[in-house]
Amino acid sequence: MKEISPSQNLNVLEKPLVQKIINLDPIKKLEKSSAQSQWSIQDSEELYGINRWGIPYFSINNLGHITVAPKGNRGRSLDLFKLVKALEERSLNLPLLIHFPDIIEDRIEELNSCFAHAITRYNYEGSYQGVFPIKVNQQRHIVQAIVNCGNNHKYGLEVGSKPELLIALAQLKESNALLICNGYKDQKYIETALLARRLGYQTIVVVEQLSEIKLAIDTAKTQGIRPVLGIRAKLSSKGDSRWGNSAGDKAKFGLTISEIMEAIEQLKAAEMLESLQLLHFHIGSQISSIATIKEALTEASQIYVNLSQLGASMKYFDVGGGLGIDYDGSHSHFPASKNYSMQNYANDVVAAIKIACETQKLKVPIIISESGRAIASHQSVLLTNVLGVDKIPTFPIDIEKDKCHSLVQEMANIYDAINSANCQESYHDILQLKKEGESLFSFGYLNLKDRAKVESLFWQCCQRIQGIVNHTNTGFDGLETLNELLFSTYYCNFSVFQSLPDSWAIEQLFPVMPIHRLNEKPTELGILADLTCDSDGQIAKFIGSQEVKPHLELHQFYEGQPYYLGIFLSGAYQEIMGSLHNLFGDTNAVHVRLDSEGYHIEHVVRGNSMAEVLKYVQYDSQDMVETMRQKTEKALKEKRLTLKESWLFLKHYEEALCNYTYLR
Structure with missing residues (x-):
């Protein structure tokens, strides 16, 4: 899909001959004005919103390349384009996932600092201990980085399944760090969590279903271990995000108020009420409005103080997850944004709990939050390369009045007559003529x-018509669909289903932009298509300054010249939730850390080979090779294949099994 050089394009205002219309190449999607040379870094910053969603980690340098400052305002920055080129020289092919553990450390430091400031501001006599929900990103090097970076803050882990519990037990180092055990539980889950307390782990088993109370009581008696229990409450307050059903009467997890009272009675009967020490609630992920958080805190605080008054030895208040990040940089009550800062969040949590406890003259609890998205999102950047571009096809056309169909001549006459005064009318006319042509x-x-x-x-x-509209910079009613018709499709070397499943499943918006050529004006409007054969394998919604855009501004693609795109803030959930659609596996991943000399590659995690992916779906690569060997022998015997051809085919087959699932 080779691009034509700019000099070959027709001027959008030039009229062709009526008798003969020749258009060798499509006209550009955006008018390339004389101000092209005046395009600035600031123009790109505004266009892609990097100064809204990227601060303090991402910016653009004077070369027009995106830079990454892994330590935020506290450290140096790296040129992302140069880093990608250096990684390619190490045979790390795109698509490539780059992790920055220094960003994880900075996010943990910021979260703890915000709560420290809030505790000081409100004279809160308790403390804060965060935990990271492993479900957000279970990759070993990510979990290790979180544990190591959070060690000074007694930063713990939250698990929602037995496999995650096993990970947490193997990774946690600090004995004072909390291990919150959520999710569905059976006897073995609870036994493992209780026995871990003998090893020095601060495990807290959170009851999510009423039936788990009896399990916990029976297991504790059998093991002779006094447990620390929590209760997850179903709040009437509901989140405002896609995950709003995490709360309310029909929430998947948690106990209603009547069930909480029944749990209290069961614990009293077993003489274990003092084991109940934690209240937990969760109203959904990516909460965009601080008002929603305040409402939930008010209700949950009252549940907490009432549990204390009923005799439970309450010590911990777990506000769950929900702390959002600003994907689009609008600082608004929008699903891809949030209208509050991390400091606002910490202030409201601390203030609400203090007021409730002070009113009832109770000791304030240790505050726990399960902030996963806010910790993990920024540390990951997905890099992909454009493989080709599909534009609207146009071909040379010869028209002779006495030979062509009247519909063709009518369309040609409209083309000749298009101007700024009639472009709106002309657009509607050609839409009708095209429909008539299909019918005829x-x-x-x-x-x-x-x-x-x-x-x-x-x-x-x-x-x-589009050229005239862009040239005059005038809005015309009724032309809203024009740009959408003329978008180019940029084919990119990745799988949406593997690397950005939320983009496909729930239309989550992620910042997407070129990582270089940002000192050039983008002249194309396009959408991104992945390598899968599924029509859903595309990104067709992008963040804008005030609204969602159906296109992304991109640069002209030249065959043989690399064009790299970055997908940012994708470090939460995407890596672990990816599917093997069309058997595209995990991408290559690297973990990059700053050091005194610049940076070093801390870890390299090679993406899946074809043999590895095939094994997931129960294919044995050795059996497959042997099957193909037998088939080539049969073809040789029947003289349908030469010996050289059979050797070459088997060579390609075996090499393919060992190779990356993506294009090279």
Whole structure:
């Protein structure tokens, strides 16, 4: 899909001859004005919003490359384009996932600092201990980085399953760090969690279903271990995000108020009420409005103080997750944003709990938050390369008045007459003519050759109208669909289903932009398509300054020249939730840390080979090779294949099994 050089494109305002219309190449999607050379870094910053969603980690340097400052305002920055080139020289092919553990450390430091400031501001006599929900990103090097970076803050882990519990037990080092055990539980889960207390772990088993109370009581008596228990409450307050059903009467997890009272009675009967020490609630992920958080805190605080008054030895208040990040940089009550800062969040949590406890003259608890997205999102950048571009096809057209179909001539006349005064009317006319042409063709009144002419003329008219609109910079009613018709498709070397499943499943917005050429004006409007054969394998919604855009501004793609795109803030959930659609596996991943000499590659995690991916779906690569060997022997015997051809085929087959699932 080779691009044509700019000099070959027709001027959007130039009229062709009526008798003969020749358009060798599509007109650019955006008018390339004389101000092209005046395009600045600041223009790119505004266009892609990097100064809204990227601070303090991402910015643009004077070369027009994105830079990454892994330690935020406390350290140096790296040129992302140069880093990618250096990694390619190490045979780390794109798509490539780059992790920055220094960003994880900075996020943990910021979260703890915010709560420390809030505790000081409100004279709160308790403390804060965060935990990271492993479900957000279970990759070993990520969990290790979180444990290591959070060690000074007694930063713990939260698990929601037995496999995650096993990970946490193997990774946690600090005996004072909390291990919050959520999720569905059976006897073995609870036994493991209780026995871990003998090893010095601060495990807290959070009851999510009423049936787990009896399990916990029976297991504790059998093991002779006094447990520390928590209760997850179903709040009437509900989140405002896609995950709002995490709370409310129909929430998947948690106990209703009546169930909480029943749990209290069961614990009293077992003489274990003092084991109940924690209240937990969760109203959803990525909460965009601080008002929603305040409402939930008010209700949960009252549950906490009432549990204390009923005799429970309450010590911990777990506010769950929900702390959002600003994907689009709008600082608004929008699903891809949030209208509060991390400091606002910490202030409201501390203030609400203090007021409730002070009113009832109770000792304030240790505050726990399970902030995963806010910790993990920024540390990961997905890099992909553009493989080619699909533009609206236009071809040379010869029109002779006495030979062509009247519909073709009518379309050609409209093309000749298009100007700034009639472009709106012309657009509606050509839409109707195109529809008529399709209908005439279906009934046999228009041949294939003339239909091709109608189709090509339609696209040329659209391009000419768009050129006039962009040139005059005037909005025309009724032309809203024009740009959408003329988008280019940029084919990128990755799988949406593997690397950005939330983009496909719930239309989550992630910042997407080129990582270089940002000192050049982008002249194309496009959407991104991945390598899968699924029509859903694309990104067709992008963040804008005030609204969601159906396109991304991109630069012209030249065959043989690399064009790299970055997908940012994708470190939460995406890596672990990816699927093997079309058997595209995990991407290559590297962990990059700053050091005194610049940076070093801390870890390299090679992406899946084809043999590894095939094993997931129960195919044995050795059996497959042997099957193909037998088939080539049969073809040789029947003289359908030469010995050299059979050797070459088997060589390609075996090499492919060992190779990366993505294109090289």
